[in-house]
Amino acid sequence: MTQAKICFIGAGNMTRSIVSGLVTHGYPADLIYATNPSQGKLDAMVADFNIQVSNDNLATAKECDVIVLGVKPQLMQQVCEALQLLDLSDKLVITIAAGITANRYDDYFKQQVPLIRCMPNTPTQIGHGMTGLFAVEGINQQQKKLAETLMLTGGKVMWVDKEAELNLVIALAGSSPAYFFLFVESMIEAGVALGMDETKSRLLAEQAALGAAQMIVNNQDLSPAALRTNVTSKGGTTAEALATFERGDIRGLVKQAMVNCINRADEMAKTF
Numbered sequence: 001m002t003q004a005k006i007c008f009i010g011a012g013n014m015t016r017s018i019v020s021g022l023v024t025h026g027y028p029a030d031l032i033y034a035t036n037p038s039q040g041k042l043d044a045m046v047a048d049f050n051i052q053v054s055n056d057n058l059a060t061a062k063e064c065d066v067i068v069l070g071v072k073p074q075l076m077q078q079v080c081e082a083l084q085l086l087d088l089s090d091k092l093v094i095t096i097a098a099g100i101t102a103n104r105y106d107d108y109f110k111q112q113v114p115l116i117r118c119m120p121n122t123p124t125q126i127g128h129g130m131t132g133l134f135a136v137e138g139i140n141q142q143q144k145k146l147a148e149t150l151m152l153t154g155g156k157v158m159w160v161d162k163e164a165e166l167n168l169v170i171a172l173a174g175s176s177p178a179y180f181f182l183f184v185e186s187m188i189e190a191g192v193a194l195g196m197d198e199t200k201s202r203l204l205a206e207q208a209a210l211g212a213a214q215m216i217v218n219n220q221d222l223s224p225a226a227l228r229t230n231v232t233s234k235g236g237t238t239a240e241a242l243a244t245f246e247r248g249d250i251r252g253l254v255k256q257a258m259v260n261c262i263n264r265a266d267e268m269a270k271t272f
């Protein structure tokens with residue numbers, strides 16, 4: 001079953017990330033399919049991963065054991081409705097869309113969908129991804145294992161028992177790489193504004209980000225707060241920088257950003 005035929009409906013950023021993880025881990029490229037309306041993205045999937053491609057969603061999905069829905073939430077209903085002719089009872093449907101709750105897929109497909117909702121993130125493409133998974137009732141252990149195996153090729157996985165927890169996964173992992181990108185982007189901009197050239201600013205900021213992330217991972221016995229304290233000499237430079245963040249209420253800002261992220265996922269669930 002781990003050698004299932006998998007089709008990705010929508011060959012965008014997230015599909016590329018997952019396919020990249022699969023292929024890098026030796027999943028046979030001839031068992032991976034991707035569809036997209038525009039030929040350019042399909043050509044790139046062939047060039048980069050040597051997988052099978054098509055612009056016919058229905059024919060491709062019919063061929064496959066696992067259907068991964070990788071389109072934007074706004075398009076999900078129309079894409080699923082066009083697949084209503086499929087009998088999904090012996091397939092597994094995996095959706096990576098943010099915000100759309102599992103029960104909506106039963107409406108879209110006009111049948112009970114064997115569904116696993118996944119919330120991955122883009123670091124999946126380099127094997128450092130984090131994916132939250134939620135299975136609807138009736139999904140068996142073999143199907144769970146299959147979804148888990150697929151997503152493990154891109155990094156770590158975590159099952160949630162309650163569907164609502166997936167929105168927390170979005171705030172903590174699905175969307176959060178963008179928070180870190182924004183932070184590094186801001187550091188590079190400031191470095192340039194303060195007189196360092198962009199290439200050097202980027203190298204300094206990216207290496208600091210990489211080192212800090214790896215130190216958090218390597219030091220499970222230390223809290224991020226302890227690691228921060230180790231950098232911070234009393235009366236030194238770091239203390240000044242950190243005090244500036246605290247005066248700007250960075251903690252409150254991060255919390256509010258995550259609350260707004262979750263609220264948007266809730267709103268999307270009501271819209272689609």
Ligand SMILES: NC(=O)C1=CN([C@@H]2O[C@H](COP(=O)(O)OP(=O)(O)OC[C@H]3O[C@@H](n4cnc5c(N)ncnc54)[C@H](O)[C@@H]3O)[C@@H](O)[C@H]2O)C=CC1
Binds near residue numbers: 010036038041075
């Ligand atoms: N980008 C991210 O970090 C994450 C995205 N997601 C979810 O993944 C899904 C896809 O997001 P992205 O990859 O960022 O979007 P994207 O826009 O890069 O990819 C979507 C792809 O679907 C294609 N498409 C449009 N209509 C189609 C149709 N009728 N049939 C087949 N393909 C069609 C588009 O041409 C595009 O290539 C979204 O639902 C999003 O919520 C989930 C976790 C993280």
Ligand SMILES: O=C(O)[C@@H]1CCC=N1
Binds near residue numbers: 098170174
């Ligand atoms: O921004 C979004 O809606 C998607 C879901 C998580 C990351 N990207």
